[in-house]
Amino acid sequence: MVKNEFLDKLEYLLSRVPEQDRKEMLYDYQEHFEIGFANGRSQAELIAELGDPHVIARDLLADYRIGRAEKDKTPTNMGRAIVATISLSFFNLVFILGPVAGLFGAYVALCAVSFGLTILPLAILGSYFFDYSYESFLVNFFVSLTSFSLGVLMSIGMIYVGKFFYNVVLRYIKFNVKVIKGDKAA
Template sequence: MTRREFMDEMGSLLSELPDKERLDILADYTEHFLMGIQEGKNEHEIAEALGSPKLLARELLAGYRINQAQSNASVGNMTRAIVATVSLGFFNLIFVLGPFLALIGVLISCYCVAVTLLAAPLGMVVQYGIPTISQERLFLLFGSLASVGLGGMLIIGLLRLTRWMYRQFLRYLQFNVQMIRGK
């Protein structure tokens, strides 16, 4: 593979990156080729030493997605980082994507429980109306307070758990990319 072919392939594979980042990366690889030529190597040897442009581009995209997820915390950025990392190997498909989807499912169900606990007092009033007997009123009042309190505490705990899990997944993805790069 010649320098031109290598650079064209890298450029097209990195088209998702912003222009500045893509051009910086391409400039780095051009510099690798120029230094190799100065050392007396030909373009084919340099391209072979650098490795497959597809694998290099996947690693670079995974690193970019992880950095993006760190700087701008969102479900979309985390999902893109997971997908970019999973594309680096079959191992990740089993050990990253499966647990990630399972944990997301558990989190969603816990959020549903918390919202249900918050909304339960309204449902009781709508279904049964306001009780006429004072004991039933007290039961409704204290049951409603307990339900709203549990729901509120659950929401607060889930928000903290979600932030913690987000950071842990990012750490694992960074570790994974470093392992693949051999660092």
């Protein structure tokens, strides 16, 4: 996708907004491209940074409708603001909650694996008392050492992954609060 396709798609998706307001919204994105080009960035980088035009349009529509409801306190505008907020919540529920829950489940499973690898040497060395032989002892010792090392390394890695996951979810929640409040999100 190139700049013109991106802006045309965004303009089409914002066709329900009055022309003057739509031009103001699109001007911000045109300006974003101009500043990016001045800084030597490519169209692909700028489009990747901005994200999907459908998501941007939905957020802009939500901002617009909430802003209209704040200015003109009519039941129609209030209803549109409520629908915009619900549509954003529905998007989060359908498209975001599932992957986040899946990633969280995978994170918990990997934490359990790292914990299991860390305590596995106790079980391996405990089995030494039931099957005593010199070869068995050496095999068990090195398997225990390897398991413990992998468990500790994986635990350290999972701590960093957990911090990253926490920060990403927190930023996304803050972004949604901005969108719902009507602050500038893009």
